[in-house]
Amino acid sequence: MFAKTLKTTLLTLLLTTAAYADDITLLATMGSKAIFQVNGQKKTLQIGQMVGGAKIISIAADSAVIENNNGRQRRLGLGEGYVAETQKQSDGDGSLVLSPNPSGHYLADITIAGQTQRGIIDTGATHLSMSSKTAETLKIDYRSGKPALTQTANGVIKAWLVKVPQLKLGTVTLYNIDLGVRESNDAGPILIGMSTLNRFQMKRDQDLMILSKKAY
Structure with missing residues (x-):
């Protein structure tokens, strides 16, 4: 139910701002790999791979660091979500x-x-x-x-x-x-x-x- 509501919200935002984004949530970590939910789908990925519009930089016991296409890094804790833009937004929106x-x-x-x-x-x-x-x-x-x-x-x-x-x-x-x-x-x-x-x-x-x- 939560994923369905989130996807509906993000679709509204995409149509409003003409931006493109990936909804990324860290679900679990397993050594050098981590399980993410990307736009409602579960994926098991490792360091260096792309997770939606972002790249996995590091994985720890309870978190992972990802980097978006603007070179900005973000630490995600277990269960924490993030919206990674795949296109840069203009200053006006x-x-x-x-x-x-x-x-x-x-x-x-x-x-x-x-x-x-x-x-x-x-x-x-x-x-x-x-x-x-x-x-x-x-x-x-x-x-x-x-x-x-x-x-x-x-x-x-x-x-x-x-x-x-x-x-x-x-x-x-x-x-x-x-x-x-x-x-x-x-x-x-x-x-x-x-x-x-x-x-x-x-x-x-x-x-x-x-x-x-x-x-x-």
Whole structure:
């Protein structure tokens, strides 16, 4: 039932965005081989083989790393799904289909200036936000932004509000996104808040989160 619903959802997205994608889910690993479900069909594959529109880079006891046609790598845990595009999307459109991780959170890649970090979808956060340590890794000149204060579990700390000229959420390019940077050395995930999410139409299909970029 889940696979049928997912295939119906993906077909709708393909017709809407004129993109082509493969639905890939890691089901099990067996040494140097792994069992994937690709567009509803089970396949046993090994390192170096193609799984849908992606290539298998490595296989571990509870995960596998795949690489899409854009050279981007993605680690899949057991039971985790991924939509691998077989054609590049233009900046003007795009959709993401996200599956929850074992903790029930939705994760997506954030790419800024060619550097990619994992982020967690947080509809309760006003801005895309990260620690100053992460911002430095991404070479963001956050100290030139607007000074602010933010409330954390450890009290009120210094922060900055800056605007990122261009970034990618997954494969979708976005422009002029407000970013909050808190003064902290923690290496926790980036919080993908509403300054990013409001660029998308959001909907749920069972446990899937579907983000479709709005047309402006």
